[in-house]
Structures are given as C-alpha cells and as structure tokens.
Amino acid sequence: MIARPRSLWEALWRHRGCRACGGYPISPSCLAQGLEMIPPDACPRCAQRRAGGRCESLGCRRGWLRIGKTHVALGYNRGDTQRLLLAAKDAAQPGAITLLGRLLAGFLLRHGGLGSYDVILPVPFHPRCLRGRPVHPLTAIYLDAAPALRPVLPVDDLDPPFLVQARAVRALRGRREEDRWRAVRGAFALGFATRMLRGARVAVIDDVMTTGATLNECARVLCETGGAASVDAVVLVRQPWFRDARRESRVRCARVI
Ligand SMILES: [Zn+2]
Numbered sequence: 001m002i003a004r005p006r007s008l009w010e011a012l013w014r015h016r017g018c019r020a021c022g023g024y025p026i027s028p029s030c031l032a033q034g035l036e037m038i039p040p041d042a043c044p045r046c047a048q049r050r051a052g053g054r055c056e057s058l059g060c061r062r063g064w065l066r067i068g069k070t071h072v073a074l075g076y077n078r079g080d081t082q083r084l085l086l087a088a089k090d091a092a093q094p095g096a097i098t099l100l101g102r103l104l105a106g107f108l109l110r111h112g113g114l115g116s117y118d119v120i121l122p123v124p125f126h127p128r129c130l131r132g133r134p135v136h137p138l139t140a141i142y143l144d145a146a147p148a149l150r151p152v153l154p155v156d157d158l159d160p161p162f163l164v165q166a167r168a169v170r171a172l173r174g175r176r177e178e179d180r181w182r183a184v185r186g187a188f189a190l191g192f193a194t195r196m197l198r199g200a201r202v203a204v205i206d207d208v209m210t211t212g213a214t215l216n217e218c219a220r221v222l223c224e225t226g227g228a229a230s231v232d233a234v235v236l237v238r239q240p241w242f243r244d245a246r247r248e249s250r251v252r253c254a255r256v257i
C-alpha cells in the first residue's frame with residue numbers, strides 16, 4: 001500500500017469550492033507552492049532542464065523527438081507530486097485517480113493555448129499492462145476529467161479510440177534511455193482507418209514523461225499513418241533528468257516502503 005502524500009492530498013481536498021476553479025476542476029496554479037514547476041528556461045520540446053543551454057534528453061540530442069511542445073501540468077516528478085502519481089499509478093487508488101483527473105481538467109481548462117488543438121487523446125494501453133490493477137490509471141484519470149473537458153475541448157471519447165496499443169511493452173522502469181526508445185518502437189497503431197486526423201493538430205496526454213519515447217512513438221503513428229500535421233504532449237509530470245532521477249528513486253523507495 002502506498003501512503004497518501006498527506007500535505008498535497010490535504011491541500012487538494014481543502015480546495016473544494018474555489019471560485020476560480022469552479023466545481024470539479026482544480027487549477028494547478030492554485031497549488032503552485034506545493035509543486036516544483038518547470039522553469040522557463042527548460043527545453044520547450046521535452047520540458048527537461050538544460051545544461052549549458054543544451055537539452056540533455058536523448059531524443060532532443062539525436063533529433064528523434066517529433067513532439068513539437070510539451071505542456072506539463074504539475075511540474076517535475078518529485079516529493080508529494082510523485083507520491084500522488086504513485087498512488088494512482090501503482091496502487092490505482094480511486095481517490096488519487098480522481099484528484100489527478102481534477103488537476104488535469106483544471107490545467108487543460110485554464111491553459112489558454114490548448115483550444116487550438118483539433119484532437120486531444122491519451123496514450124493508450126494494452127490489456128496486459130493492467131498487471132492486476134482494476135483500471136488503467138492514465139485512462140481512468142482521463143475518463144474522470146473528460147466530462148468536464150468535453151464541452152470546451154475536442155477530447156477523444158475513446159469509442160473507438162483514435163490510437164491503440166497494438167502490443168504490450170515490457171516494464172520500462174529503470175531501463176536505459178536508448179533501450180526505452182527501442183522498446184516502444186511499433187507498439188502503437190491507429191484504432192481505425194480514418195481521414196479525420198489528416199492535417200490535424202493533436203495533443204497526446206500521458207501521466208509521466210520519462211524519456212519521451214512513448215509519446216514520441218504515438219506522435220510518429222499519428223503523423224505517418226494518420227497524416228496529423230503536428231503532435232504536442234500534455235503530461236501530468238516530467239521525470240527529472242536521469243542522473244537526478246536515480247538519486248530521487250532511492251529517496252522515494254526509502255519513504256514509500
Ligand atoms: Zn482554485
């Protein structure tokens with residue numbers, strides 16, 4: 001059982017009735033002091049910190065990244081934010097899933113630039129990725145947020161989904177950056193033959209961007225098979241650069257277990 005991130009969790013529940021947010025959505029900007037937001041000088045394409053003016057992500061260094069821009073709702077994957085994500089992701093705790101759905105809705109509705117997309121859809125999952133959980137966390141978060149988003153934004157109703165995961169991908173945690181890029185190659189496909197994506201500006205949602213390989217593979221399929229004009233990413237959190245992340249994961253294990 002993953003412990004609840006008490007301070008952020010409590011701040012979120014206390015946030016009921018905020019006039020700026022409305023009923024269901026919670027704008028991350030209302031909780032900014034509890035989050036480690038992405039600094040303005042981070043890489044605009046993958047939201048990673050830059051060293052000496054350069055993005056250190058493999059996808060950016062090698063020119064593989066097809067994502068035009070990455071929007072990050074809750075900042076870097078650390079501290080209470082990371083624990084809230086783990087509660088949703090590893091333990092599929094319904095409370096954590098709902099809170100993240102409300103934060104996702106709050107971010108998408110308050111972010112001025114997202115109205116220009118033609119389609120917004122989540123990274124799909126393969127049934128084998130459920131790994132004994134009752135729901136797929138990202139899909140559950142997305143479906144929780146969708147009713148609040150649908151009147152305003154072109155969210156995919158997933159019936160049928162534009163994008164599917166055609167084969168399972170072995171757990172990517174702890175794998176080298178290059179291996180993660182290789183592992184997801186060919187894992188996604190269009191859900192059905194359609195011309196609706198031709199020339200479209202698409203935004204793909206994921207919970208965590210680690211190397212960007214998964215989102216990038218989705219972008220590749222949407223552009224090469226679907227004919228999308230551009231694909232951007234919306235993620236709840238960005239994993240900090242790998243060298244930092246290894247240190248972080250040791251801290252996380254010490255606290256969670
Ligand atoms: Zn608020």
Ligand SMILES: [Zn+2]
Pocket residue numbers: 043044045046047048055056057060
């Ligand atoms: Zn980058």
